Amino acid sequence: MIVMEETIKKEKFVIKGLAGRKTLSGSISISGAKNVVLPIMASSILFEDGFTATNVPEIEDVKRMGELLEQIGVGVEQKNKNTYSFKIKKQFNKELNKEISKKMRASILLTGPMLARFGEVHFPHPGGCVIGKRPIDLFVNGFEKMGAEIKDENDGYKIYTKNGKLNGAEIFFNLQSHTATETFLMAGVLAKGKTVLKNCAMEPEIKNLADFLVSHGAKINGAGTSTIKIIGSGLLKDKKIKYVTMPDRIETGSFLILGALSAKKMVIEKCNPDDMEVVINILKESGVNIKTTKNEIIVENNNSKQIFNGVNIKTHEYPGFPTDLQAPMTIFLTQAQGESTMFETIFEGRLNYTENLVRMGAEILVWNPYKIEIKGPRKLKGKKLESPDIRAGLAFVIASIIAKGESEIDNVYYIDRGYENIEGKLSGIGVDIKRTESSQ
Numbered sequence: 001m002i003v004m005e006e007t008i009k010k011e012k013f014v015i016k017g018l019a020g021r022k023t024l025s026g027s028i029s030i031s032g033a034k035n036v037v038l039p040i041m042a043s044s045i046l047f048e049d050g051f052t053a054t055n056v057p058e059i060e061d062v063k064r065m066g067e068l069l070e071q072i073g074v075g076v077e078q079k080n081k082n083t084y085s086f087k088i089k090k091q092f093n094k095e096l097n098k099e100i101s102k103k104m105r106a107s108i109l110l111t112g113p114m115l116a117r118f119g120e121v122h123f124p125h126p127g128g129c130v131i132g133k134r135p136i137d138l139f140v141n142g143f144e145k146m147g148a149e150i151k152d153e154n155d156g157y158k159i160y161t162k163n164g165k166l167n168g169a170e171i172f173f174n175l176q177s178h179t180a181t182e183t184f185l186m187a188g189v190l191a192k193g194k195t196v197l198k199n200c201a202m203e204p205e206i207k208n209l210a211d212f213l214v215s216h217g218a219k220i221n222g223a224g225t226s227t228i229k230i231i232g233s234g235l236l237k238d239k240k241i242k243y244v245t246m247p248d249r250i251e252t253g254s255f256l257i258l259g260a261l262s263a264k265k266m267v268i269e270k271c272n273p274d275d276m277e278v279v280i281n282i283l284k285e286s287g288v289n290i291k292t293t294k295n296e297i298i299v300e301n302n303n304s305k306q307i308f309n310g311v312n313i314k315t316h317e318y319p320g321f322p323t324d325l326q327a328p329m330t331i332f333l334t335q336a337q338g339e340s341t342m343f344e345t346i347f348e349g350r351l352n353y354t355e356n357l358v359r360m361g362a363e364i365l366v367w368n369p370y371k372i373e374i375k376g377p378r379k380l381k382g383k384k385l386e387s388p389d390i391r392a393g394l395a396f397v398i399a400s401i402i403a404k405g406e407s408e409i410d411n412v413y414y415i416d417r418g419y420e421n422i423e424g425k426l427s428g429i430g431v432d433i434k435r436t437e438s439s440q
């Protein structure tokens with residue numbers, strides 16, 4: 001039932017820009033978060049039976065994770081749009097599909113639950129977006145601490161446990177890693193005894209994953225803080241509580257930036273403003289008019305001549321400024337008055353897309369692979385672009401909307417990996433965007 005990757009069409013977006021006018025208006029709804037639904041899906045391997053999840057975003061990465069699970073031994077069924085059930089089959093495969101894993105970094109999330117349940121896992125070096133080296137030393141070290149043996153072979157890694165079980169362990173992560181925290185959180189659920197994770201990532205998705213696992217029988221304490229304790233308690237059982245995927249923080253922030261730059265009034269619905277504090281603070285300090293309710297963010301430009309001030313931003317683990325909003329925020333800074341700096345501290349290859357913004361008319365000085373200076377405001381012109389990764393791809397969409405003239409963005413697959421029905425949502429607030437077949 002799930003489409004295999006080979007059938008993916010090559011498509012592009014054609015966007016007619018607003019030439020800086022702030023005319024968009026209406027409501028835009030936030031989908032479930034990619035970076036929580038992927039670990040939630042991976043956690044199905046910890047279940048005796050399975051579970052149902054709702055508000056699952058209809059995005060390519062969810063399809064790829066579904067394909068990986070089907071091949072491992074989890075039945076994935078789409079019940080309705082945005083609702084999926086996951087059911088454990090009788091036979092398991094201990095090897096991750098190479099083609100998909102090589103292209104999707106999040107495949108590494110499966111290694112923790114697989115090793116904890118099957119005592120063995122084989123996987124290629126996981127790939128993903130071109131945003132730096134993305135090593136896996138934290139995973140290798142952590143699995144060794146839990147008693148596993150690792151063989152690094154030509155075509156990937158083979159990890160074994162001696163007696164088919166991982167042992168609980170104390171693991172200190174030398175740096176905060178989102179997926180390493182989630183992987184070991186899940187591994188601890190089926191490990192023997194107690195696992196203590198230190199210097200954990202503290203993103204809201206991690207607490208959300210832990211709450212979900214606890215609601216189905218896991219014993220976890222401290223998720224959302226830097227130390228997490230897990231008592232291995234055996235296979236989880238479906239408690240018939242439907243999991244509702246939490247709203248996507250990165251989609252929320254991207255639409256907020258788009259609203260600040262090009263909307264008369266935009267209401268961002270079904271989001272969680274509490275998770276967005278740093279982004280809302282910085283934009284407000286720069287001069288953006290933002291109001292929040294419990295589940296909405298309203299961004300309004302009453303004065304079309306409103307000037308935004310430049311700001312200096314450093315990406316940081318949560319609750320700091322998210323690296324996944326670095327590219328959209330850079331677009332914002334091209335339209336802010338004066339000099340701004342953007343300091344990317346998480347990934348080393350994540351500023352390469354800015355050369356395309358310069359082609360569009362932005363004034364950006366590259367200090368080094370981690371830091372750029374942006375002088376604004378500068379008028380942008382529509383260009384032919386290619387989406388290099390999920391987040392820079394969406395940043396190009398925002399840049400094309402504010403630019404003068406027409407832009408074409410190729411490699412739409414990258415944008416579809418992380419955003420549901422992006423052209424439908426944007427058309428709904430007045431963006432002239434069309435999806436067409438790519439000539440490439």
Ligand code: EPU
Nearest residue numbers: 035106134135136137138139176177178179324346347390
């Ligand atoms: N790192 C290591 N060794 C490891 C693991 C990570 O050195 O074994 C380094 C990375 O190279 C990076 C830093 O640790 O410099 C932090 O990376 P992290 O492991 O937190 O990133 P990730 O877990 O691979 C997740 C998101 C990313 C998001 C980052 C940072 C998922 C599926 N992916 O990646 O999202 O950018 O956290 O918040 O949750 C995206 O959605 O487009 C995306 C790239």
